[in-house]
Amino acid sequence: MNLKQMVGIEAATHVTDGMIVGLGTGSTAYYLVEEIGRRIAEEGLSITGVTTSKATEKQALGLNIPLKSIDEVPYVDITVDGADEISSDYQGIKGGGAALLFEKIVASNSKKNIWIVDESKMVETLGKFPLPIEVIPYGSQQLLKKFEEKGLNPKLRLTADNERLKTDSDNYIIDLHMETIPNNKVKQLASWLDTLTGVVEHGLFLDIVDTVIIGKGTSPETINVSR
Numbered sequence: 001m002n003l004k005q006m007v008g009i010e011a012a013t014h015v016t017d018g019m020i021v022g023l024g025t026g027s028t029a030y031y032l033v034e035e036i037g038r039r040i041a042e043e044g045l046s047i048t049g050v051t052t053s054k055a056t057e058k059q060a061l062g063l064n065i066p067l068k069s070i071d072e073v074p075y076v077d078i079t080v081d082g083a084d085e086i087s088s089d090y091q092g093i094k095g096g097g098a099a100l101l102f103e104k105i106v107a108s109n110s111k112k113n114i115w116i117v118d119e120s121k122m123v124e125t126l127g128k129f130p131l132p133i134e135v136i137p138y139g140s141q142q143l144l145k146k147f148e149e150k151g152l153n154p155k156l157r158l159t160a161d162n163e164r165l166k167t168d169s170d171n172y173i174i175d176l177h178m179e180t181i182p183n184n185k186v187k188q189l190a191s192w193l194d195t196l197t198g199v200v201e202h203g204l205f206l207d208i209v210d211t212v213i214i215g216k217g218t219s220p221e222t223i224n225v226s227r
């Protein structure tokens with residue numbers, strides 16, 4: 001079993017009958033969704049899923065997981081999602097798969113958030129992984145210029161065919177290749193990004209995660225984050 005599968009299956013043990021479950025996106029959350037599908041089919045688990053991307057929606061429908069949209073539920077009991085980087089103070093970068101907007105909406109309406117990662121995602125400071133910024137196409141060149149002027153090394157994300165990547169909401173992604181974001185500067189950066197017109201959302205997920213499940217060796221490590 002690989003580390004992503006290990007943490008996906010472990011996270012599924014936090015899901016019980018009757019829950020409304022946020023289903024994350026990416027190659028790690030994939031295994032969580034598979035395990036929930038298996039438990040529904042084999043053990044009669046009864047849950048309602050809220051997906052965070054079109055890709056996860058497709059996977060969940062294929063597994064006969066009952067789904068509702070975030071607007072059809074009063075709240076989400078628990079959301080399980082991957083992450084691109086988690087710092088030593090448990091702040092995160094997400095959006096490597098371009099799903100940050102729906103992921104943040106679902107996460108911020110969840111009573112509990114679990115992140116599942118292999119140990120390579122645990123870092124001292126964020127920023128080695130480029131920080132994804134979802135922007136409206138109109139005016140995106142102006143934002144690129146602004147980020148450039150600030151020395152944030154922005155790059156418009158392209159598809160494998162060299163087209164501008166479009167998110168599930170038909171926006172673009174600008175990745176900021178900053179190399180490092182000191183832990184004591186992360187909130188300041190997030191607040192500044194929040195002020196920019198044309199920025200829909202950014203990939204800094206701050207003070208959101210409650211539990212981190214890390215895949216390492218032969219068994220996962222679970223860390224409950226106290227804030």
Ligand SMILES: O=C[C@H](O)[C@H](O)[C@H](O)COP(=O)(O)O
Binds near residue numbers: 082
């Ligand atoms: O937009 C994508 C999400 O934030 C993913 O959860 C994140 O990129 C981690 O994905 P993976 O588990 O494939 O590394």
